[in-house]
Amino acid sequence: MLDRNVIQGRGFRNVVDGGRVTGFQLQLRQPNYRGTAGSLLDGVEVVVDGERVPDHVPLWTIQGRTLTLDELRASTDVRWQLDEPVVITVPKPGGLTTGVHRIEVVVHLRRPYFPPAVSRTTFTAAATGVIVPPAPGGGLKFGVSTYSYTGDIYTLMTLEDVLADVADMGATGIEILGEGNIPNYPEPDAAWVDTWHGLLETYGLTATNYGSWVDTEMWRDRSLTAEEGAAQIRQDLRLAKELGFSSVRPKFGVVSWDLEPHPIWQEAVERSLDLAAELDVVICPEIHAPTPIKHPVTQAYVDFIEKSGTEHFKLLVDTGIFNTAPVLELSEEIEVEDGEIPMHLRPLAVPMSDLVEVLPHVHFIQAKFAEVDDDLHDLHVPWAEIITTLQDNGWSGWLSSEYEGRRDAYRGADQVRRQHALIRSLAARR
Amino acid sequence: MLDRNVIQGRGFRNVVDGGRVTGFQLQLRQPNYRGTAGSLLDGVEVVVDGERVPDHVPLWTIQGRTLTLDELRASTDVRWQLDEPVVITVPKPGGLTTGVHRIEVVVHLRRPYFPPAVSRTTFTAAATGVIVPPAPGGGLKFGVSTYSYTGDIYTLMTLEDVLADVADMGATGIEILGEGNIPNYPEPDAAWVDTWHGLLETYGLTATNYGSWVDTEMWRDRSLTAEEGAAQIRQDLRLAKELGFSSVRPKFGVVSWDLEPHPIWQEAVERSLDLAAELDVVICPEIHAPTPIKHPVTQAYVDFIEKSGTEHFKLLVDTGIFNTAPVLELSEEIEVEDGEIPMHLRPLAVPMSDLVEVLPHVHFIQAKFAEVDDDLHDLHVPWAEIITTLQDNGWSGWLSSEYEGRRDAYRGADQVRRQHALIRSLAARR
Numbered sequence: 001m002l003d004r005n006v007i008q009g010r011g012f013r014n015v016v017d018g019g020r021v022t023g024f025q026l027q028l029r030q031p032n033y034r035g036t037a038g039s040l041l042d043g044v045e046v047v048v049d050g051e052r053v054p055d056h057v058p059l060w061t062i063q064g065r066t067l068t069l070d071e072l073r074a075s076t077d078v079r080w081q082l083d084e085p086v087v088i089t090v091p092k093p094g095g096l097t098t099g100v101h102r103i104e105v106v107v108h109l110r111r112p113y114f115p116p117a118v119s120r121t122t123f124t125a126a127a128t129g130v131i132v133p134p135a136p137g138g139g140l141k142f143g144v145s146t147y148s149y150t151g152d153i154y155t156l157m158t159l160e161d162v163l164a165d166v167a168d169m170g171a172t173g174i175e176i177l178g179e180g181n182i183p184n185y186p187e188p189d190a191a192w193v194d195t196w197h198g199l200l201e202t203y204g205l206t207a208t209n210y211g212s213w214v215d216t217e218m219w220r221d222r223s224l225t226a227e228e229g230a231a232q233i234r235q236d237l238r239l240a241k242e243l244g245f246s247s248v249r250p251k252f253g254v255v256s257w258d259l260e261p262h263p264i265w266q267e268a269v270e271r272s273l274d275l276a277a278e279l280d281v282v283i284c285p286e287i288h289a290p291t292p293i294k295h296p297v298t299q300a301y302v303d304f305i306e307k308s309g310t311e312h313f314k315l316l317v318d319t320g321i322f323n324t325a326p327v328l329e330l331s332e333e334i335e336v337e338d339g340e341i342p343m344h345l346r347p348l349a350v351p352m353s354d355l356v357e358v359l360p361h362v363h364f365i366q367a368k369f370a371e372v373d374d375d376l377h378d379l380h381v382p383w384a385e386i387i388t389t390l391q392d393n394g395w396s397g398w399l400s401s402e403y404e405g406r407r408d409a410y411r412g413a414d415q416v417r418r419q420h421a422l423i424r425s426l427a428a429r430r
Numbered sequence: 431m432l433d434r435n436v437i438q439g440r441g442f443r444n445v446v447d448g449g450r451v452t453g454f455q456l457q458l459r460q461p462n463y464r465g466t467a468g469s470l471l472d473g474v475e476v477v478v479d480g481e482r483v484p485d486h487v488p489l490w491t492i493q494g495r496t497l498t499l500d501e502l503r504a505s506t507d508v509r510w511q512l513d514e515p516v517v518i519t520v521p522k523p524g525g526l527t528t529g530v531h532r533i534e535v536v537v538h539l540r541r542p543y544f545p546p547a548v549s550r551t552t553f554t555a556a557a558t559g560v561i562v563p564p565a566p567g568g569g570l571k572f573g574v575s576t577y578s579y580t581g582d583i584y585t586l587m588t589l590e591d592v593l594a595d596v597a598d599m600g601a602t603g604i605e606i607l608g609e610g611n612i613p614n615y616p617e618p619d620a621a622w623v624d625t626w627h628g629l630l631e632t633y634g635l636t637a638t639n640y641g642s643w644v645d646t647e648m649w650r651d652r653s654l655t656a657e658e659g660a661a662q663i664r665q666d667l668r669l670a671k672e673l674g675f676s677s678v679r680p681k682f683g684v685v686s687w688d689l690e691p692h693p694i695w696q697e698a699v700e701r702s703l704d705l706a707a708e709l710d711v712v713i714c715p716e717i718h719a720p721t722p723i724k725h726p727v728t729q730a731y732v733d734f735i736e737k738s739g740t741e742h743f744k745l746l747v748d749t750g751i752f753n754t755a756p757v758l759e760l761s762e763e764i765e766v767e768d769g770e771i772p773m774h775l776r777p778l779a780v781p782m783s784d785l786v787e788v789l790p791h792v793h794f795i796q797a798k799f800a801e802v803d804d805d806l807h808d809l810h811v812p813w814a815e816i817i818t819t820l821q822d823n824g825w826s827g828w829l830s831s832e833y834e835g836r837r838d839a840y841r842g843a844d845q846v847r848r849q850h851a852l853i854r855s856l857a858a859r860r
Contacts, residue, residue: 001431004585004839033580034641035609039648073650082610083584112647112683112692119647150463154513155434156586179465180512211464217542217549218469220503253542262542409434409839 001161002029005127007103008085009413010168012129014095021095024048024131027085031107031123035082038062038075042108042120046090048101053090055108061087098133098421100374102126128374130417132169136428139396140387142420143173143208145366146181148403148412153181156409160199167203169417174200175366175400177211178236182243186235196243207244208398209284209316209364212236216253216262223253229268237272237281247282247364249316259291266304269313276312282363284316290346292321293354305361314363317355318402323347323380327370329406347380352389359393370405372418376425387426399423431591432459435557437533438515439843440598442559444525451525454478454561457515461537461553465512468492468505472538472550476520478531483520485538491517528563528851530804532556558804560847562599566858569826570817572850573603573638575796576611578833578842583611586839590629597633599847604630605796605830607641608666612673616665626673637674638828639714639746639794642666646683646692653683659698667702667711677712677794679746689721696734699743706742712793714746720776722751723784735791744793747785748832753777753810757800759836777810782819789823800835802848806855817856829853 003009011027026046030036043055056069063078066089072078080086088105107123114121135142144166146153153162159181166174179185183192200207214229224232233250240248250269252261269283276283291297298315305313320327326347355362371379401419403412433439441457456476460466473485486499493508496519502508510516518535537553544551565572574596576583583592589611596604609615613622630637644659654662663680670678682691682698699713706713721727728745735743750757756777785792801809831849833842 001588002585004581029584033577033610034607034643035615037645037648039650040645079609079615081613081615083613110647110650112645113643113681115684115687115689117687147463151434154459155432158431177464179509180463183511183513185465185509185511213464213543215467215470215542217540218467220469220540251543254545257545257547259545 001157002083002085003410004156005410006031006107006123006125007105007127007129009129009410010165011085011087012103012131014131015089020093022093023089023091024096025087025089026103026105026129027087028105028107028125029085030080030082031125032109032111032121036080036109038067038072038078038080040110040112041072041080042110043069044088044108045106046088047104048096050102055106057091059089061089096131098131098425099376100418101129101131103129128414130414130421132417132421133424133428134170135172135424138391138427139394140390140427141173141396141398142171142424143175143206143398143400144171144416145175145211145400145402146177147175147211148401148416150412151407152409152412163199163203163205165413167205169420171401171420172204172206173208173398173400174205175209175211176207178239179213180211182239186239193242200244207246208400209247209249210236210240210243210245211249211251213251214253214265214268216264223262224264226264226267227271229264230271233268233272233283234275237275237279237283241279241281245281247284247316249284249286249364251286257290258295258297259288260297261285266300269304270308273308273310273312277310281312283313284363285313286316286318286366287321288318289320289323289348292348292350293358298358302358302361315358315361316364316366317362318366318368319381319386320368321348321350322382322386324349324382325380327380327405329370352385355386355389356393359395362395362397364397365399366402367399367419367423368402368404369415369419370403372415372422376418376422378419378422383423384426387423391427391430431587432513432515433840434586435840436461436537436553436555437535437557437559439559439840440595441515441517442533442561444561445519450523452523453519453521454526455517455519456533456535456559457517458535458537458555459515460510460512461555462539462541462551466510466539468497468502468508468510470540470542471502471510472540473499474518474538475536476518477534478526480532485536487521489519491519526561528561528855529806530848531559531561533559558844560844560851562847562851563854563858564600565602565854568821568857569824570820570857571603571826571828572601572854573605573636573828573830574601574846575605575641575830575832576607577605577641578831578846580842581837582839582842593629593633593635595843597635599850601831601850602634602636603638603828603830604635605639605641606637608669609643610641612669616669623672630674637676638830639677639679640666640670640673640675641679641681642670643681644683644695644698646694653692654694656694656697657701659694660701663698663702663713664705667705667709667713671709671711675711677714677746679714679716679794681716687720688725688727689718690727691715696730699734703738703740703742707740711742713743714793716746716748716796717751718748719750719753719778722778722780723788728788732788732791745788745791746794746796747792748796748798749811749816750798751778751780752812752816754779754812755810757810757835759800782815785816785819786823789825792825792827794827795829796832797829797849797853798832798834799845799849800833802845802852806848806852808849808852813853814856817853821857821860
């Protein structure tokens with residue numbers, strides 16, 4: 001699907017030619033209600049951060065061909081269809097800086113079926129776009145979770161659109177929700193599995209972590225048994241492996257406000273470890289606010305790792321535990337008693353020294369966040385400290401963006417780009 | 431794609447069982463960020479026009495099975511996926527009245543991974559829905575143009591979603607824009623043509639009118655020749671026929687404020703008439719405001735019909751000519767000089783007696799409109815008079831909805847339902 005705004009979220013980037021940045025590009029969808037022959041296109045003005053580029057300057061890439069305005073006016077065999085965006089290339093030596101830019105476009109079309117005095121029609125659109133720098137080298141890898149697109153996926157975007165969006169921002173890892181993104185879960189048909197692998201190849205993405213659940217209170221009258229819990233984990237391990245994922249995060253039902261997992265967790269994991277080893281898929285319990293690192297729940301996981309000596313049970317850290325300010329915009333509704341801020345939203349501000357202690361056991365980081373502003377400042381998460389700590393301690397692995405802020409249409413895609421611009425810039429400092 | 435609102439636009443209808451209306455249905459998408467086992471669903475309250483139905487009453491149809499809440503709680507093999515809506519059936523003898531209803535839902539899900547005190551989660555949603563009566567018998571047939579979905583198609587809805595929407599409201603005709611809805615126009619690949627025919631069959635739709643253009647000012651330095659115009663018409667006639675359409679509306683470039691077509695129109699049509707006859711596709715010029723029926727442009731078309739004796743050139747009437755009030759919300763941008771209301775927006779209020787005079791030549795009616803309010807009152811178009819006139823004069827053919835009001839997301843789909851509820855009710859009076 002295309003974005004509803006004429007200015008598309010995908011495709012805004014600097015253009016590199018022969019090692020030099022020569023300009024920038026953006027993509028537009030057809031603003032008219034019908035497709036239009038190239039000869040009826042009559043220029044596009046582009047204004048970025050107030051700097052105006054006249055309508056005859058940008059190049060148009062349309063149906064695979066790149067044309068000047070004069071070439072477009074003389075063209076006989078290209079047209080701007082409703083279902084195909086065009087790429088507008090604007091010359092600008094050095095390109096645009098990393099970060100958020102204000103973009104306006106004025107598209108001119110000639111419409112012969114309008115009275116001559118008004119047949120040169122003007123369509124305007126405005127948006128913000130984010131220039132995301134390439135991922136720096138080093139041990140940190142940059143991915144995105146489909147969770148970031150909650151509310152938009154299946155409504156505004158297909159699963160393929162999400163993968164295309166992730167690839168468009170130069171991320172290379174994709175994390176999914178098993179019971180969420182797999183059609184006919186837990187039994188996708190073989191054709192869909194093939195499609196999935198095809199998408200990974202098309203978009204150059206690595207399948208990273210697979211989110212799963214062990215719904216211990218599935219039944220109203222009893223909890224799951226350990227064997228039932230293990231069966232759930234094993235089902236997801238097999239499915240994750242089939243789809244190319246290297247870890248599974250089982251989210252257990254909890255029994256307390258500080259997210260103590262149901263007591264079956266340990267036996268359910270024990271009964272799944274042989275399969276995890278056989279498949280070489282790591283089971284990753286999630287360290288998630290309001291549970292900090294220095295807490296019996298985390299300690300129990302670490303004890304389990306150390307006692308069992310397994311290589312297939314490691315920690316997944318959700319960066320919400322490092323928040324230094326509360327996220328007061330709930331991303332979804334929960335019942336709150338007495339209007340009090342729920343415990344899980346109070347900032348834990350876990351110190352970096354705690355992270356360092358468990359870092360050898362950390363397999364995966366869910367880069368949870370709620371808002372990065374126009375100056376690439378995260379309102380809640382201290383990314384500079386986190387990135388520095390990971391680099392100082394030689395950690396390597398995935399940072400997988402989990403946007404969990406307001407679910408306005410298209411906001412997730414924009415916010416993830418901002419976060420990647422921020423954390424890649426921080427990682428590139430050394 | 432699913433609608434972004436949890437309450438879907440499609441699927442809101444009365445339920446008929448054994449000839450009696452026993453209740454109503456609506457469709458919901460999963461409000462949680464993940465799919466959920468049926469046993470974790472915990473009821474849905476439905477409030478329509480303030481009348482509340484308790485959460486244990488509605489039936490759930492989920493993955494093809496219809497279950498009570500108790501059956502759902504005990505179920506082991508159904509789940510509410512993110513990409514599959516459920517159908518909620520509410521018993522209500524006699525059902526809901528034709529027209530617009532205010533709907534609220536409160537969905538309860540149990541989420542074991544939330545602390546027990548808040549694990550029964552509430553998701554609320556509100557919307558308006560339209561009960562559209564079945565199409566009455568008689569000569570009037572009820573269709574919809576894809577133009578009604580401008581801005582939403584290819585962004586929020588695929589072409590298939592549009593056809594599904596049209597069928598969902600009980601319409602049986604589909605009108606398209608050739609250069610707009612045909613991928614790779616004018617040369618769709620054979621697979622797409624097969625897909626198109628498959629969609630018509632799946633959704634029980636008849637291909638009605640195919641909108642085309644003769645862009646006489648395609649080139650900046652000269653107009654199209656009559657033969658070039660004819661080549662364009664013939665190309666669209668062939669493509670329309672291949673896709674099953676029975677008429678083509680060529681929109682010619684115009685040379686004046688009152689939409690006088692470029693002088694090549696007549697020769698271009700003459701050069702296309704043999705092919706139109708061979709294919710049995712009717713060429714329909716559009717009578718569109720600000721051109722009324724009593725006008726040289728319309729008269730020239732009528733003269734052409736009468737002189738040529740052709741059966742393959744007839745009129746298409748756009749109901750905007752009957753407007754009794756100006757449509758001041760522009761649906762798209764045009765350049766307006768001096769802030770004056772453009773002539774094409776001034777209401778013409780063409781009298782019904784004028785319509786009666788040309789009715790024998792009218793092949794197709796584009797039921798243009800801009801707003802039908804919550805009481806099924808059209809703010810601009812006198813539908814009661816139009817429908818009565820058509821029926822009194824024994825006209826038979828398609829009324830094809832062309833919504834042309836504000837392009838807010840999903841508004842077209844809602845407005846077309848309102849219009850169909852209105853015009854079908856009027857047509858059913860006799």
